[in-house]
Amino acid sequence: MCTSITYVTKDHYFGRNFDYEISYNEVVAITPRNYILDFRKIENLNTHYAMIGIAAGIADYPLYYDAMNEKGLCMAGLNFAGYAYYNEYEEGKENVSPFEFIPYILGQCTTVDEAKKLLNTINLVNINFSEKLPLSPLHWLLADKEKSIVIESMEDGLHIYDNPVGVLTNNPSFDYQLFNLNNYRALSSMTPKNNFSNQVDLEVYSRGMGGIGLPGDLSSTSRFVRATFAKLNSVSGHSEDESISQFFHILGSVEQQRGLCDVGDEKYEYTVYSSCCNADKGIYYYRTYENSQITALDMFKEDLNGNQIVKYPLVEKQQINYVN
Numbered sequence: 001m002c003t004s005i006t007y008v009t010k011d012h013y014f015g016r017n018f019d020y021e022i023s024y025n026e027v028v029a030i031t032p033r034n035y036i037l038d039f040r041k042i043e044n045l046n047t048h049y050a051m052i053g054i055a056a057g058i059a060d061y062p063l064y065y066d067a068m069n070e071k072g073l074c075m076a077g078l079n080f081a082g083y084a085y086y087n088e089y090e091e092g093k094e095n096v097s098p099f100e101f102i103p104y105i106l107g108q109c110t111t112v113d114e115a116k117k118l119l120n121t122i123n124l125v126n127i128n129f130s131e132k133l134p135l136s137p138l139h140w141l142l143a144d145k146e147k148s149i150v151i152e153s154m155e156d157g158l159h160i161y162d163n164p165v166g167v168l169t170n171n172p173s174f175d176y177q178l179f180n181l182n183n184y185r186a187l188s189s190m191t192p193k194n195n196f197s198n199q200v201d202l203e204v205y206s207r208g209m210g211g212i213g214l215p216g217d218l219s220s221t222s223r224f225v226r227a228t229f230a231k232l233n234s235v236s237g238h239s240e241d242e243s244i245s246q247f248f249h250i251l252g253s254v255e256q257q258r259g260l261c262d263v264g265d266e267k268y269e270y271t272v273y274s275s276c277c278n279a280d281k282g283i284y285y286y287r288t289y290e291n292s293q294i295t296a297l298d299m300f301k302e303d304l305n306g307n308q309i310v311k312y313p314l315v316e317k318q319q320i321n322y323v324n
């Protein structure tokens, strides 16, 4: 499972928990403007916006899980197994395969509205990256500072939802996740008054009772409600330090500890990494399961006019500040 959120203080922040039981040798990858983006069915992009994000480090192609471009547009792919459906090639459409989708959008668009125009002509086509890397069933969160949308390609067509809460998890489809929030409208960050009955005197024996009923488990519907509640009630200062700390704490509300989600064969789904982009400044921050220290990469410190992907392996060793 994964959770992705967008968050605005003074700047715009975007990121995700990447929850899984295996890794594809993830790296932070910077794709500069003149790296030739090679597409299977449409014309290559020989120059495009530069982007930074986490990608699979197993191929010489920017196989992004999530990324932002130099204009502050951000996009993340999350599992959508059993719901995602990719089509046959269709003449007259822009046939983009799911593994090309993030570079295709971030390479050319500066805002969600610009991306929406491209989405009018797109056909998410069922082409593998390779035999070893088959199609992934995904849906996507796409965000700029003002708004976000969710993109779901399903058997009945391409769905593009405005996302008023700026959160995405996994199954089922986004319209359900949003509707399900109605069930939690009584939750509050405030101490609730006794609505139960005036015939019984109910005590406020603890702080935090306004949130009783918030689902605590790791299912995607529960994470959706919990991350949304955390994000929308979140209070943070505007400085960079306060903002990214708060961002990682929101993601922390839905992080997965190893062992709690058994997927068989002695494998457990856990939060492999959490990321937070400052989309205004082009800085990619992340933490990994074993390394609680925040690592940062500034895309503008790279030569963005280059033509080769620059890759940084994740810093995964715990960094402890021993004081004596």
Ligand SMILES: C[C@H](CCC(=O)NCCS(=O)(=O)O)[C@H]1CC[C@H]2[C@@H]3CC[C@@H]4C[C@H](O)CC[C@]4(C)[C@H]3C[C@H](O)[C@]12C
Binding pocket: 001, 002, 018, 019, 020, 024, 056, 063, 064, 065, 077, 078, 079, 080, 081, 098, 099, 128, 129, 133, 134, 135, 136, 137, 138, 170, 171
């Ligand atoms: C598994 C991940 C979703 C995490 C998630 O949501 N976990 C919940 C599981 S569950 O909901 O509990 O079942 C997704 C997110 C992005 C994906 C890569 C995208 C590029 C590339 C595309 C190629 O076509 C295939 C290989 C490739 C490296 C992909 C592998 C894998 O598919 C990645 C990592």
